[in-house]
Amino acid sequence: MARIGSLPAGGSVTATRQTPARAVGRRSGWTLRGLVLLFLVLVLIYFVIPLFWLVVSATKTNDELFSTFGLWFAPDFHLLQNLHDVFTYDDGIFVTWLTNSAYYAVVSALGASLIATLAGYAFAKLPFPGRELVFAIILGTIMVPNTALAIPTYLLLSKVGLVNTPLAIILPSLVTPFGVYLMRVYAEQALPDDLLDAARVDGASEWRIFWRIALRLLAPGFVTVLLLTFVGTWNNFFLPLVVTNNPAYYPLTVGLANWNQLSQAFSGSRILYTLVITGSLISVFPLIIGFLFLQRYWQGGLTFGSLRS
Amino acid sequence: MIPSQDMAKHSQAELRQQAIEIQDLAAPSSHLPSALRFWRGWSRRVVIPYLFLLPFLLLFSFFLLVPLLYAFWTSFFVERLIGGITFVGWQNYQEVLHDGNFWEGVRNVLLLLFTQVPLMLGLSLLLALLLDSQIVRLKTIFRLGYFLPYAIPSVIGALLWGYLYSAHIGPFAQLAELLHWPPPPFLSAAGLLPSIANILTWQWTGYNMVILYAALQAIPPELYDAARVDGASGWEIARRIKIPLIAPALVLTVVFSIIGTLQLFNEPQIMTAIVPNLIQDHYTPNLYAYNLAFTNEQYNYAAAVSFVLGAVVFVFSYVFMLVTYRRGQR
Numbered sequence: 010m011a012r013i014g015s016l017p018a019g020g021s022v023t024a025t026r027q028t029p030a031r032a033v034g035r036r037s038g039w040t041l042r043g044l045v046l047l048f049l050v051l052v053l054i055y056f057v058i059p060l061f062w063l064v065v066s067a068t069k070t071n072d073e074l075f076s077t078f079g080l081w082f083a084p085d086f087h088l089l090q091n092l093h094d095v096f097t098y099d100d101g102i103f104v105t106w107l108t109n110s111a112y113y114a115v116v117s118a119l120g121a122s123l124i125a126t127l128a129g130y131a132f133a134k135l136p137f138p139g140r141e142l143v144f145a146i147i148l149g150t151i152m153v154p155n156t157a158l159a160i161p162t163y164l165l166l167s168k169v170g171l172v173n174t175p176l177a178i179i180l181p182s183l184v185t186p187f188g189v190y191l192m193r194v195y196a197e198q199a200l201p202d203d204l205l206d207a208a209r210v211d212g213a214s215e216w217r218i219f220w221r222i223a224l225r226l227l228a229p230g231f232v233t234v235l236l237l238t239f240v241g242t243w244n245n246f247f248l249p250l251v252v253t254n255n256p257a258y259y260p261l262t263v264g265l266a267n268w269n270q271l272s273q274a275f276s277g278s279r280i281l282y283t284l285v286i287t288g289s290l291i292s293v294f295p296l297i298i299g300f301l302f303l304q305r306y307w308q309g310g311l312t313f314g315s316l317r318s
Numbered sequence: 319m320i321p322s323q324d325m326a327k328h329s330q331a332e333l334r335q336q337a338i339e340i341q342d343l344a345a346p347s348s349h350l351p352s353a354l355r356f357w358r359g360w361s362r363r364v365v366i367p368y369l370f371l372l373p374f375l376l377l378f379s380f381f382l383l384v385p386l387l388y389a390f391w392t393s394f395f396v397e398r399l400i401g402g403i404t405f406v407g408w409q410n411y412q413e414v415l416h417d418g419n420f421w422e423g424v425r426n427v428l429l430l431l432f433t434q435v436p437l438m439l440g441l442s443l444l445l446a447l448l449l450d451s452q453i454v455r456l457k458t459i460f461r462l463g464y465f466l467p468y469a470i471p472s473v474i475g476a477l478l479w480g481y482l483y484s485a486h487i488g489p490f491a492q493l494a495e496l497l498h499w500p501p502p503p504f505l506s507a508a509g510l511l512p513s514i515a516n517i518l519t520w521q522w523t524g525y526n527m528v529i530l531y532a533a534l535q536a537i538p539p540e541l542y543d544a545a546r547v548d549g550a551s552g553w554e555i556a557r558r559i560k561i562p563l564i565a566p567a568l569v570l571t572v573v574f575s576i577i578g579t580l581q582l583f584n585e586p587q588i589m590t591a592i593v594p595n596l597i598q599d600h601y602t603p604n605l606y607a608y609n610l611a612f613t614n615e616q617y618n619y620a621a622a623v624s625f626v627l628g629a630v631v632f633v634f635s636y637v638f639m640l641v642t643y644r645r646g647q648r
Contacts, residue, residue: 048448052441053460055520056467056524057463060478062481074487078492079482079488080489123373124374131368131370131371135367136367152577152628157389157625158389159608160607161385184374184377184381189374215362244470244473251612261471273592274591292471292474293470293474296469297470301462
């Protein structure tokens with residue numbers, strides 16, 4: 010905050026430049042600052058209020074959802090009962106979905122970031138024939154519509170008997186063209202050629218150089234791709250919707266969408282409303298915690314993705 | 319080994335070449351027959367890089383290239399109850415081009431593209447500029463708050479807003495009832511598209527803001543100092559220095575938004591359960607392709623629909639990049 014004095018809105022640089030118009034500008038600078046703050050707070054409320062509603066509603070019974078005002082708590086606190094309902098409904102299928110989501114996301118994220126790091130390192134630091142062509146093909150696929158991919162993927166997976174297995178969700182999630190792009194850009198910035206050449210002169214094999222030197226320096230980029238893939242897989246809806254039709258293999262997103270469909274079909278007369286709401290709250294929780302604690306990394310990822318013009 | 323004054327004259331590539339040659343000299347391979355030496359060089363320049371790429375390229379081929387080619391191939395066939403599968407050439411594509419359902423879906427996503435995307439990106443840019451300026455304190459709280467919806471699965475986001483829009487349990491309808499107003503028509507035929515636009519704006523504004531904010535933070539502050547000495551206002555600095563400098567990041571957010579909006583699926587799919595009579599099976603092209611494939615089992619026609627959609631996405635992204643590139647050249 011030390012630099013506030015040099016703010017353009019706060020006044021001029023030297024006293025001789027302090028014209029009357031500028032003095033007025035200083036006073037209106039305070040109202041301007043107040044208006045900006047008001048605007049930012051209103052926008053913040055807009056972004057946070059649906060989550061507040063979710064937290065409040067998870068503490069209510071199905072009847073209270075209809076009879077009490079949505080943005081404040083009901084007299085009695087029903088959260089524990091709702092949690093109990095979510096975890097025991099239909100023989101505890103929600104626990105299966107939760108573990109499925111975690112399993113798919115962890116395995117995909119670890120695998121995808123390792124694979125993307127290997128590829129990005131090769132693109133950045135090992136010149137080879139066909140490098141730019143292969144890279145252009147990979148980048149070009151970012152524009153492919155996901156239906157164009159999901160339908161044939163489903164048909165091919167069903168031919169090899171992989172539909173309704175965890176692999177049907179994990180294997181396609183391992184392919185992250187954007188992750189390869191990020192790792193290439195990151196490796197170009199983070200790995201000095203001299204260092205790699207010095208290791209080569211010392212007789213280290215390329216494989217050893219990657220594991221002993223490069224991977225350590227690429228760790229921040231690796232974690233970024235890890236996080237992006239984790240979020241992508243945890244949030245994925247279309248692929249699991251297409252390649253699974255057995256509830257035992259659903260991730261949270263497909264399971265909750267299924268409950269939602271059922272609750273709407275009975276127009277809210279069943280306890281399913283509270284199930285969907287409380288289940289949504291649970292599924293949102295791990296990611297929000299992760300984002301708050303690891304913000305350095307996802308921010309880094311979004312940055313170096315956009316820096317290359 | 320190399321005198322340091324020479325180092326400066328050599329480019330990086332030359333240096334690396336030298337390092338490789340030195341390694342060749344040092345390694346016992348220099349005494350080996352030339353065929354073997356050729357193999358070593360070839361392995362270093364071709365085999366080893368491709369070994370690093372192998373895991374990615376294998377999965378990329380199996381789960382991206384092969385499905386794509388397979389879909390392209392199937393889009394040239396028709397499956398009939400009598401006569402089985404027959405090759406029909408471009409017939410499916412001709413049908414798609416004359417398919418009113420498909421173009422109705424395209425119209426919906428284009429409406430979103432030309433109304434919701436500019437609004438959302440304008441808001442993202444404004445928020446990023448305000449947080450980057452020194453007017454505001456507590457930036458971290460605002461930034462995290464704005465970014466929060468990105469952490470929420472879009473399915474959950476759509477479910478959540480579905481409840482908020484509800485005429486029974488939604489707080490907006492409850493407030494309206496308190497004031498003896500009619501419930502807001504979020505889920506009517508006219509209100510549906512704005513309602514979806516709102517979900518998208520809520521979910522993605524923060525994500526785009528973070529990209530733009532990161533680009534703004536990367537600008538060296540010295541660039542503003544001269545402008546400040548000349549008495550430029552914060553607004554002028556934003557317009558003449560900041561926005562031109564973050565143009566690449568802006569282009570990135572627009573291209574991602576074009577791709578994401580034209581392929582819209584999750585939100586309308588979730589809304590179908592809530593208002594089944596309002597969202598037809600062809601509300602967006604992606605929803606249409608999905609329903610063609612998995613409800614009607616018209617896989618071949620669905621593949622053709624997907625490819626025409628892909629072409630539309632490509633044309634819009636490409637035209638946009640071309641236009642901005644031309645502008646940048648001037």
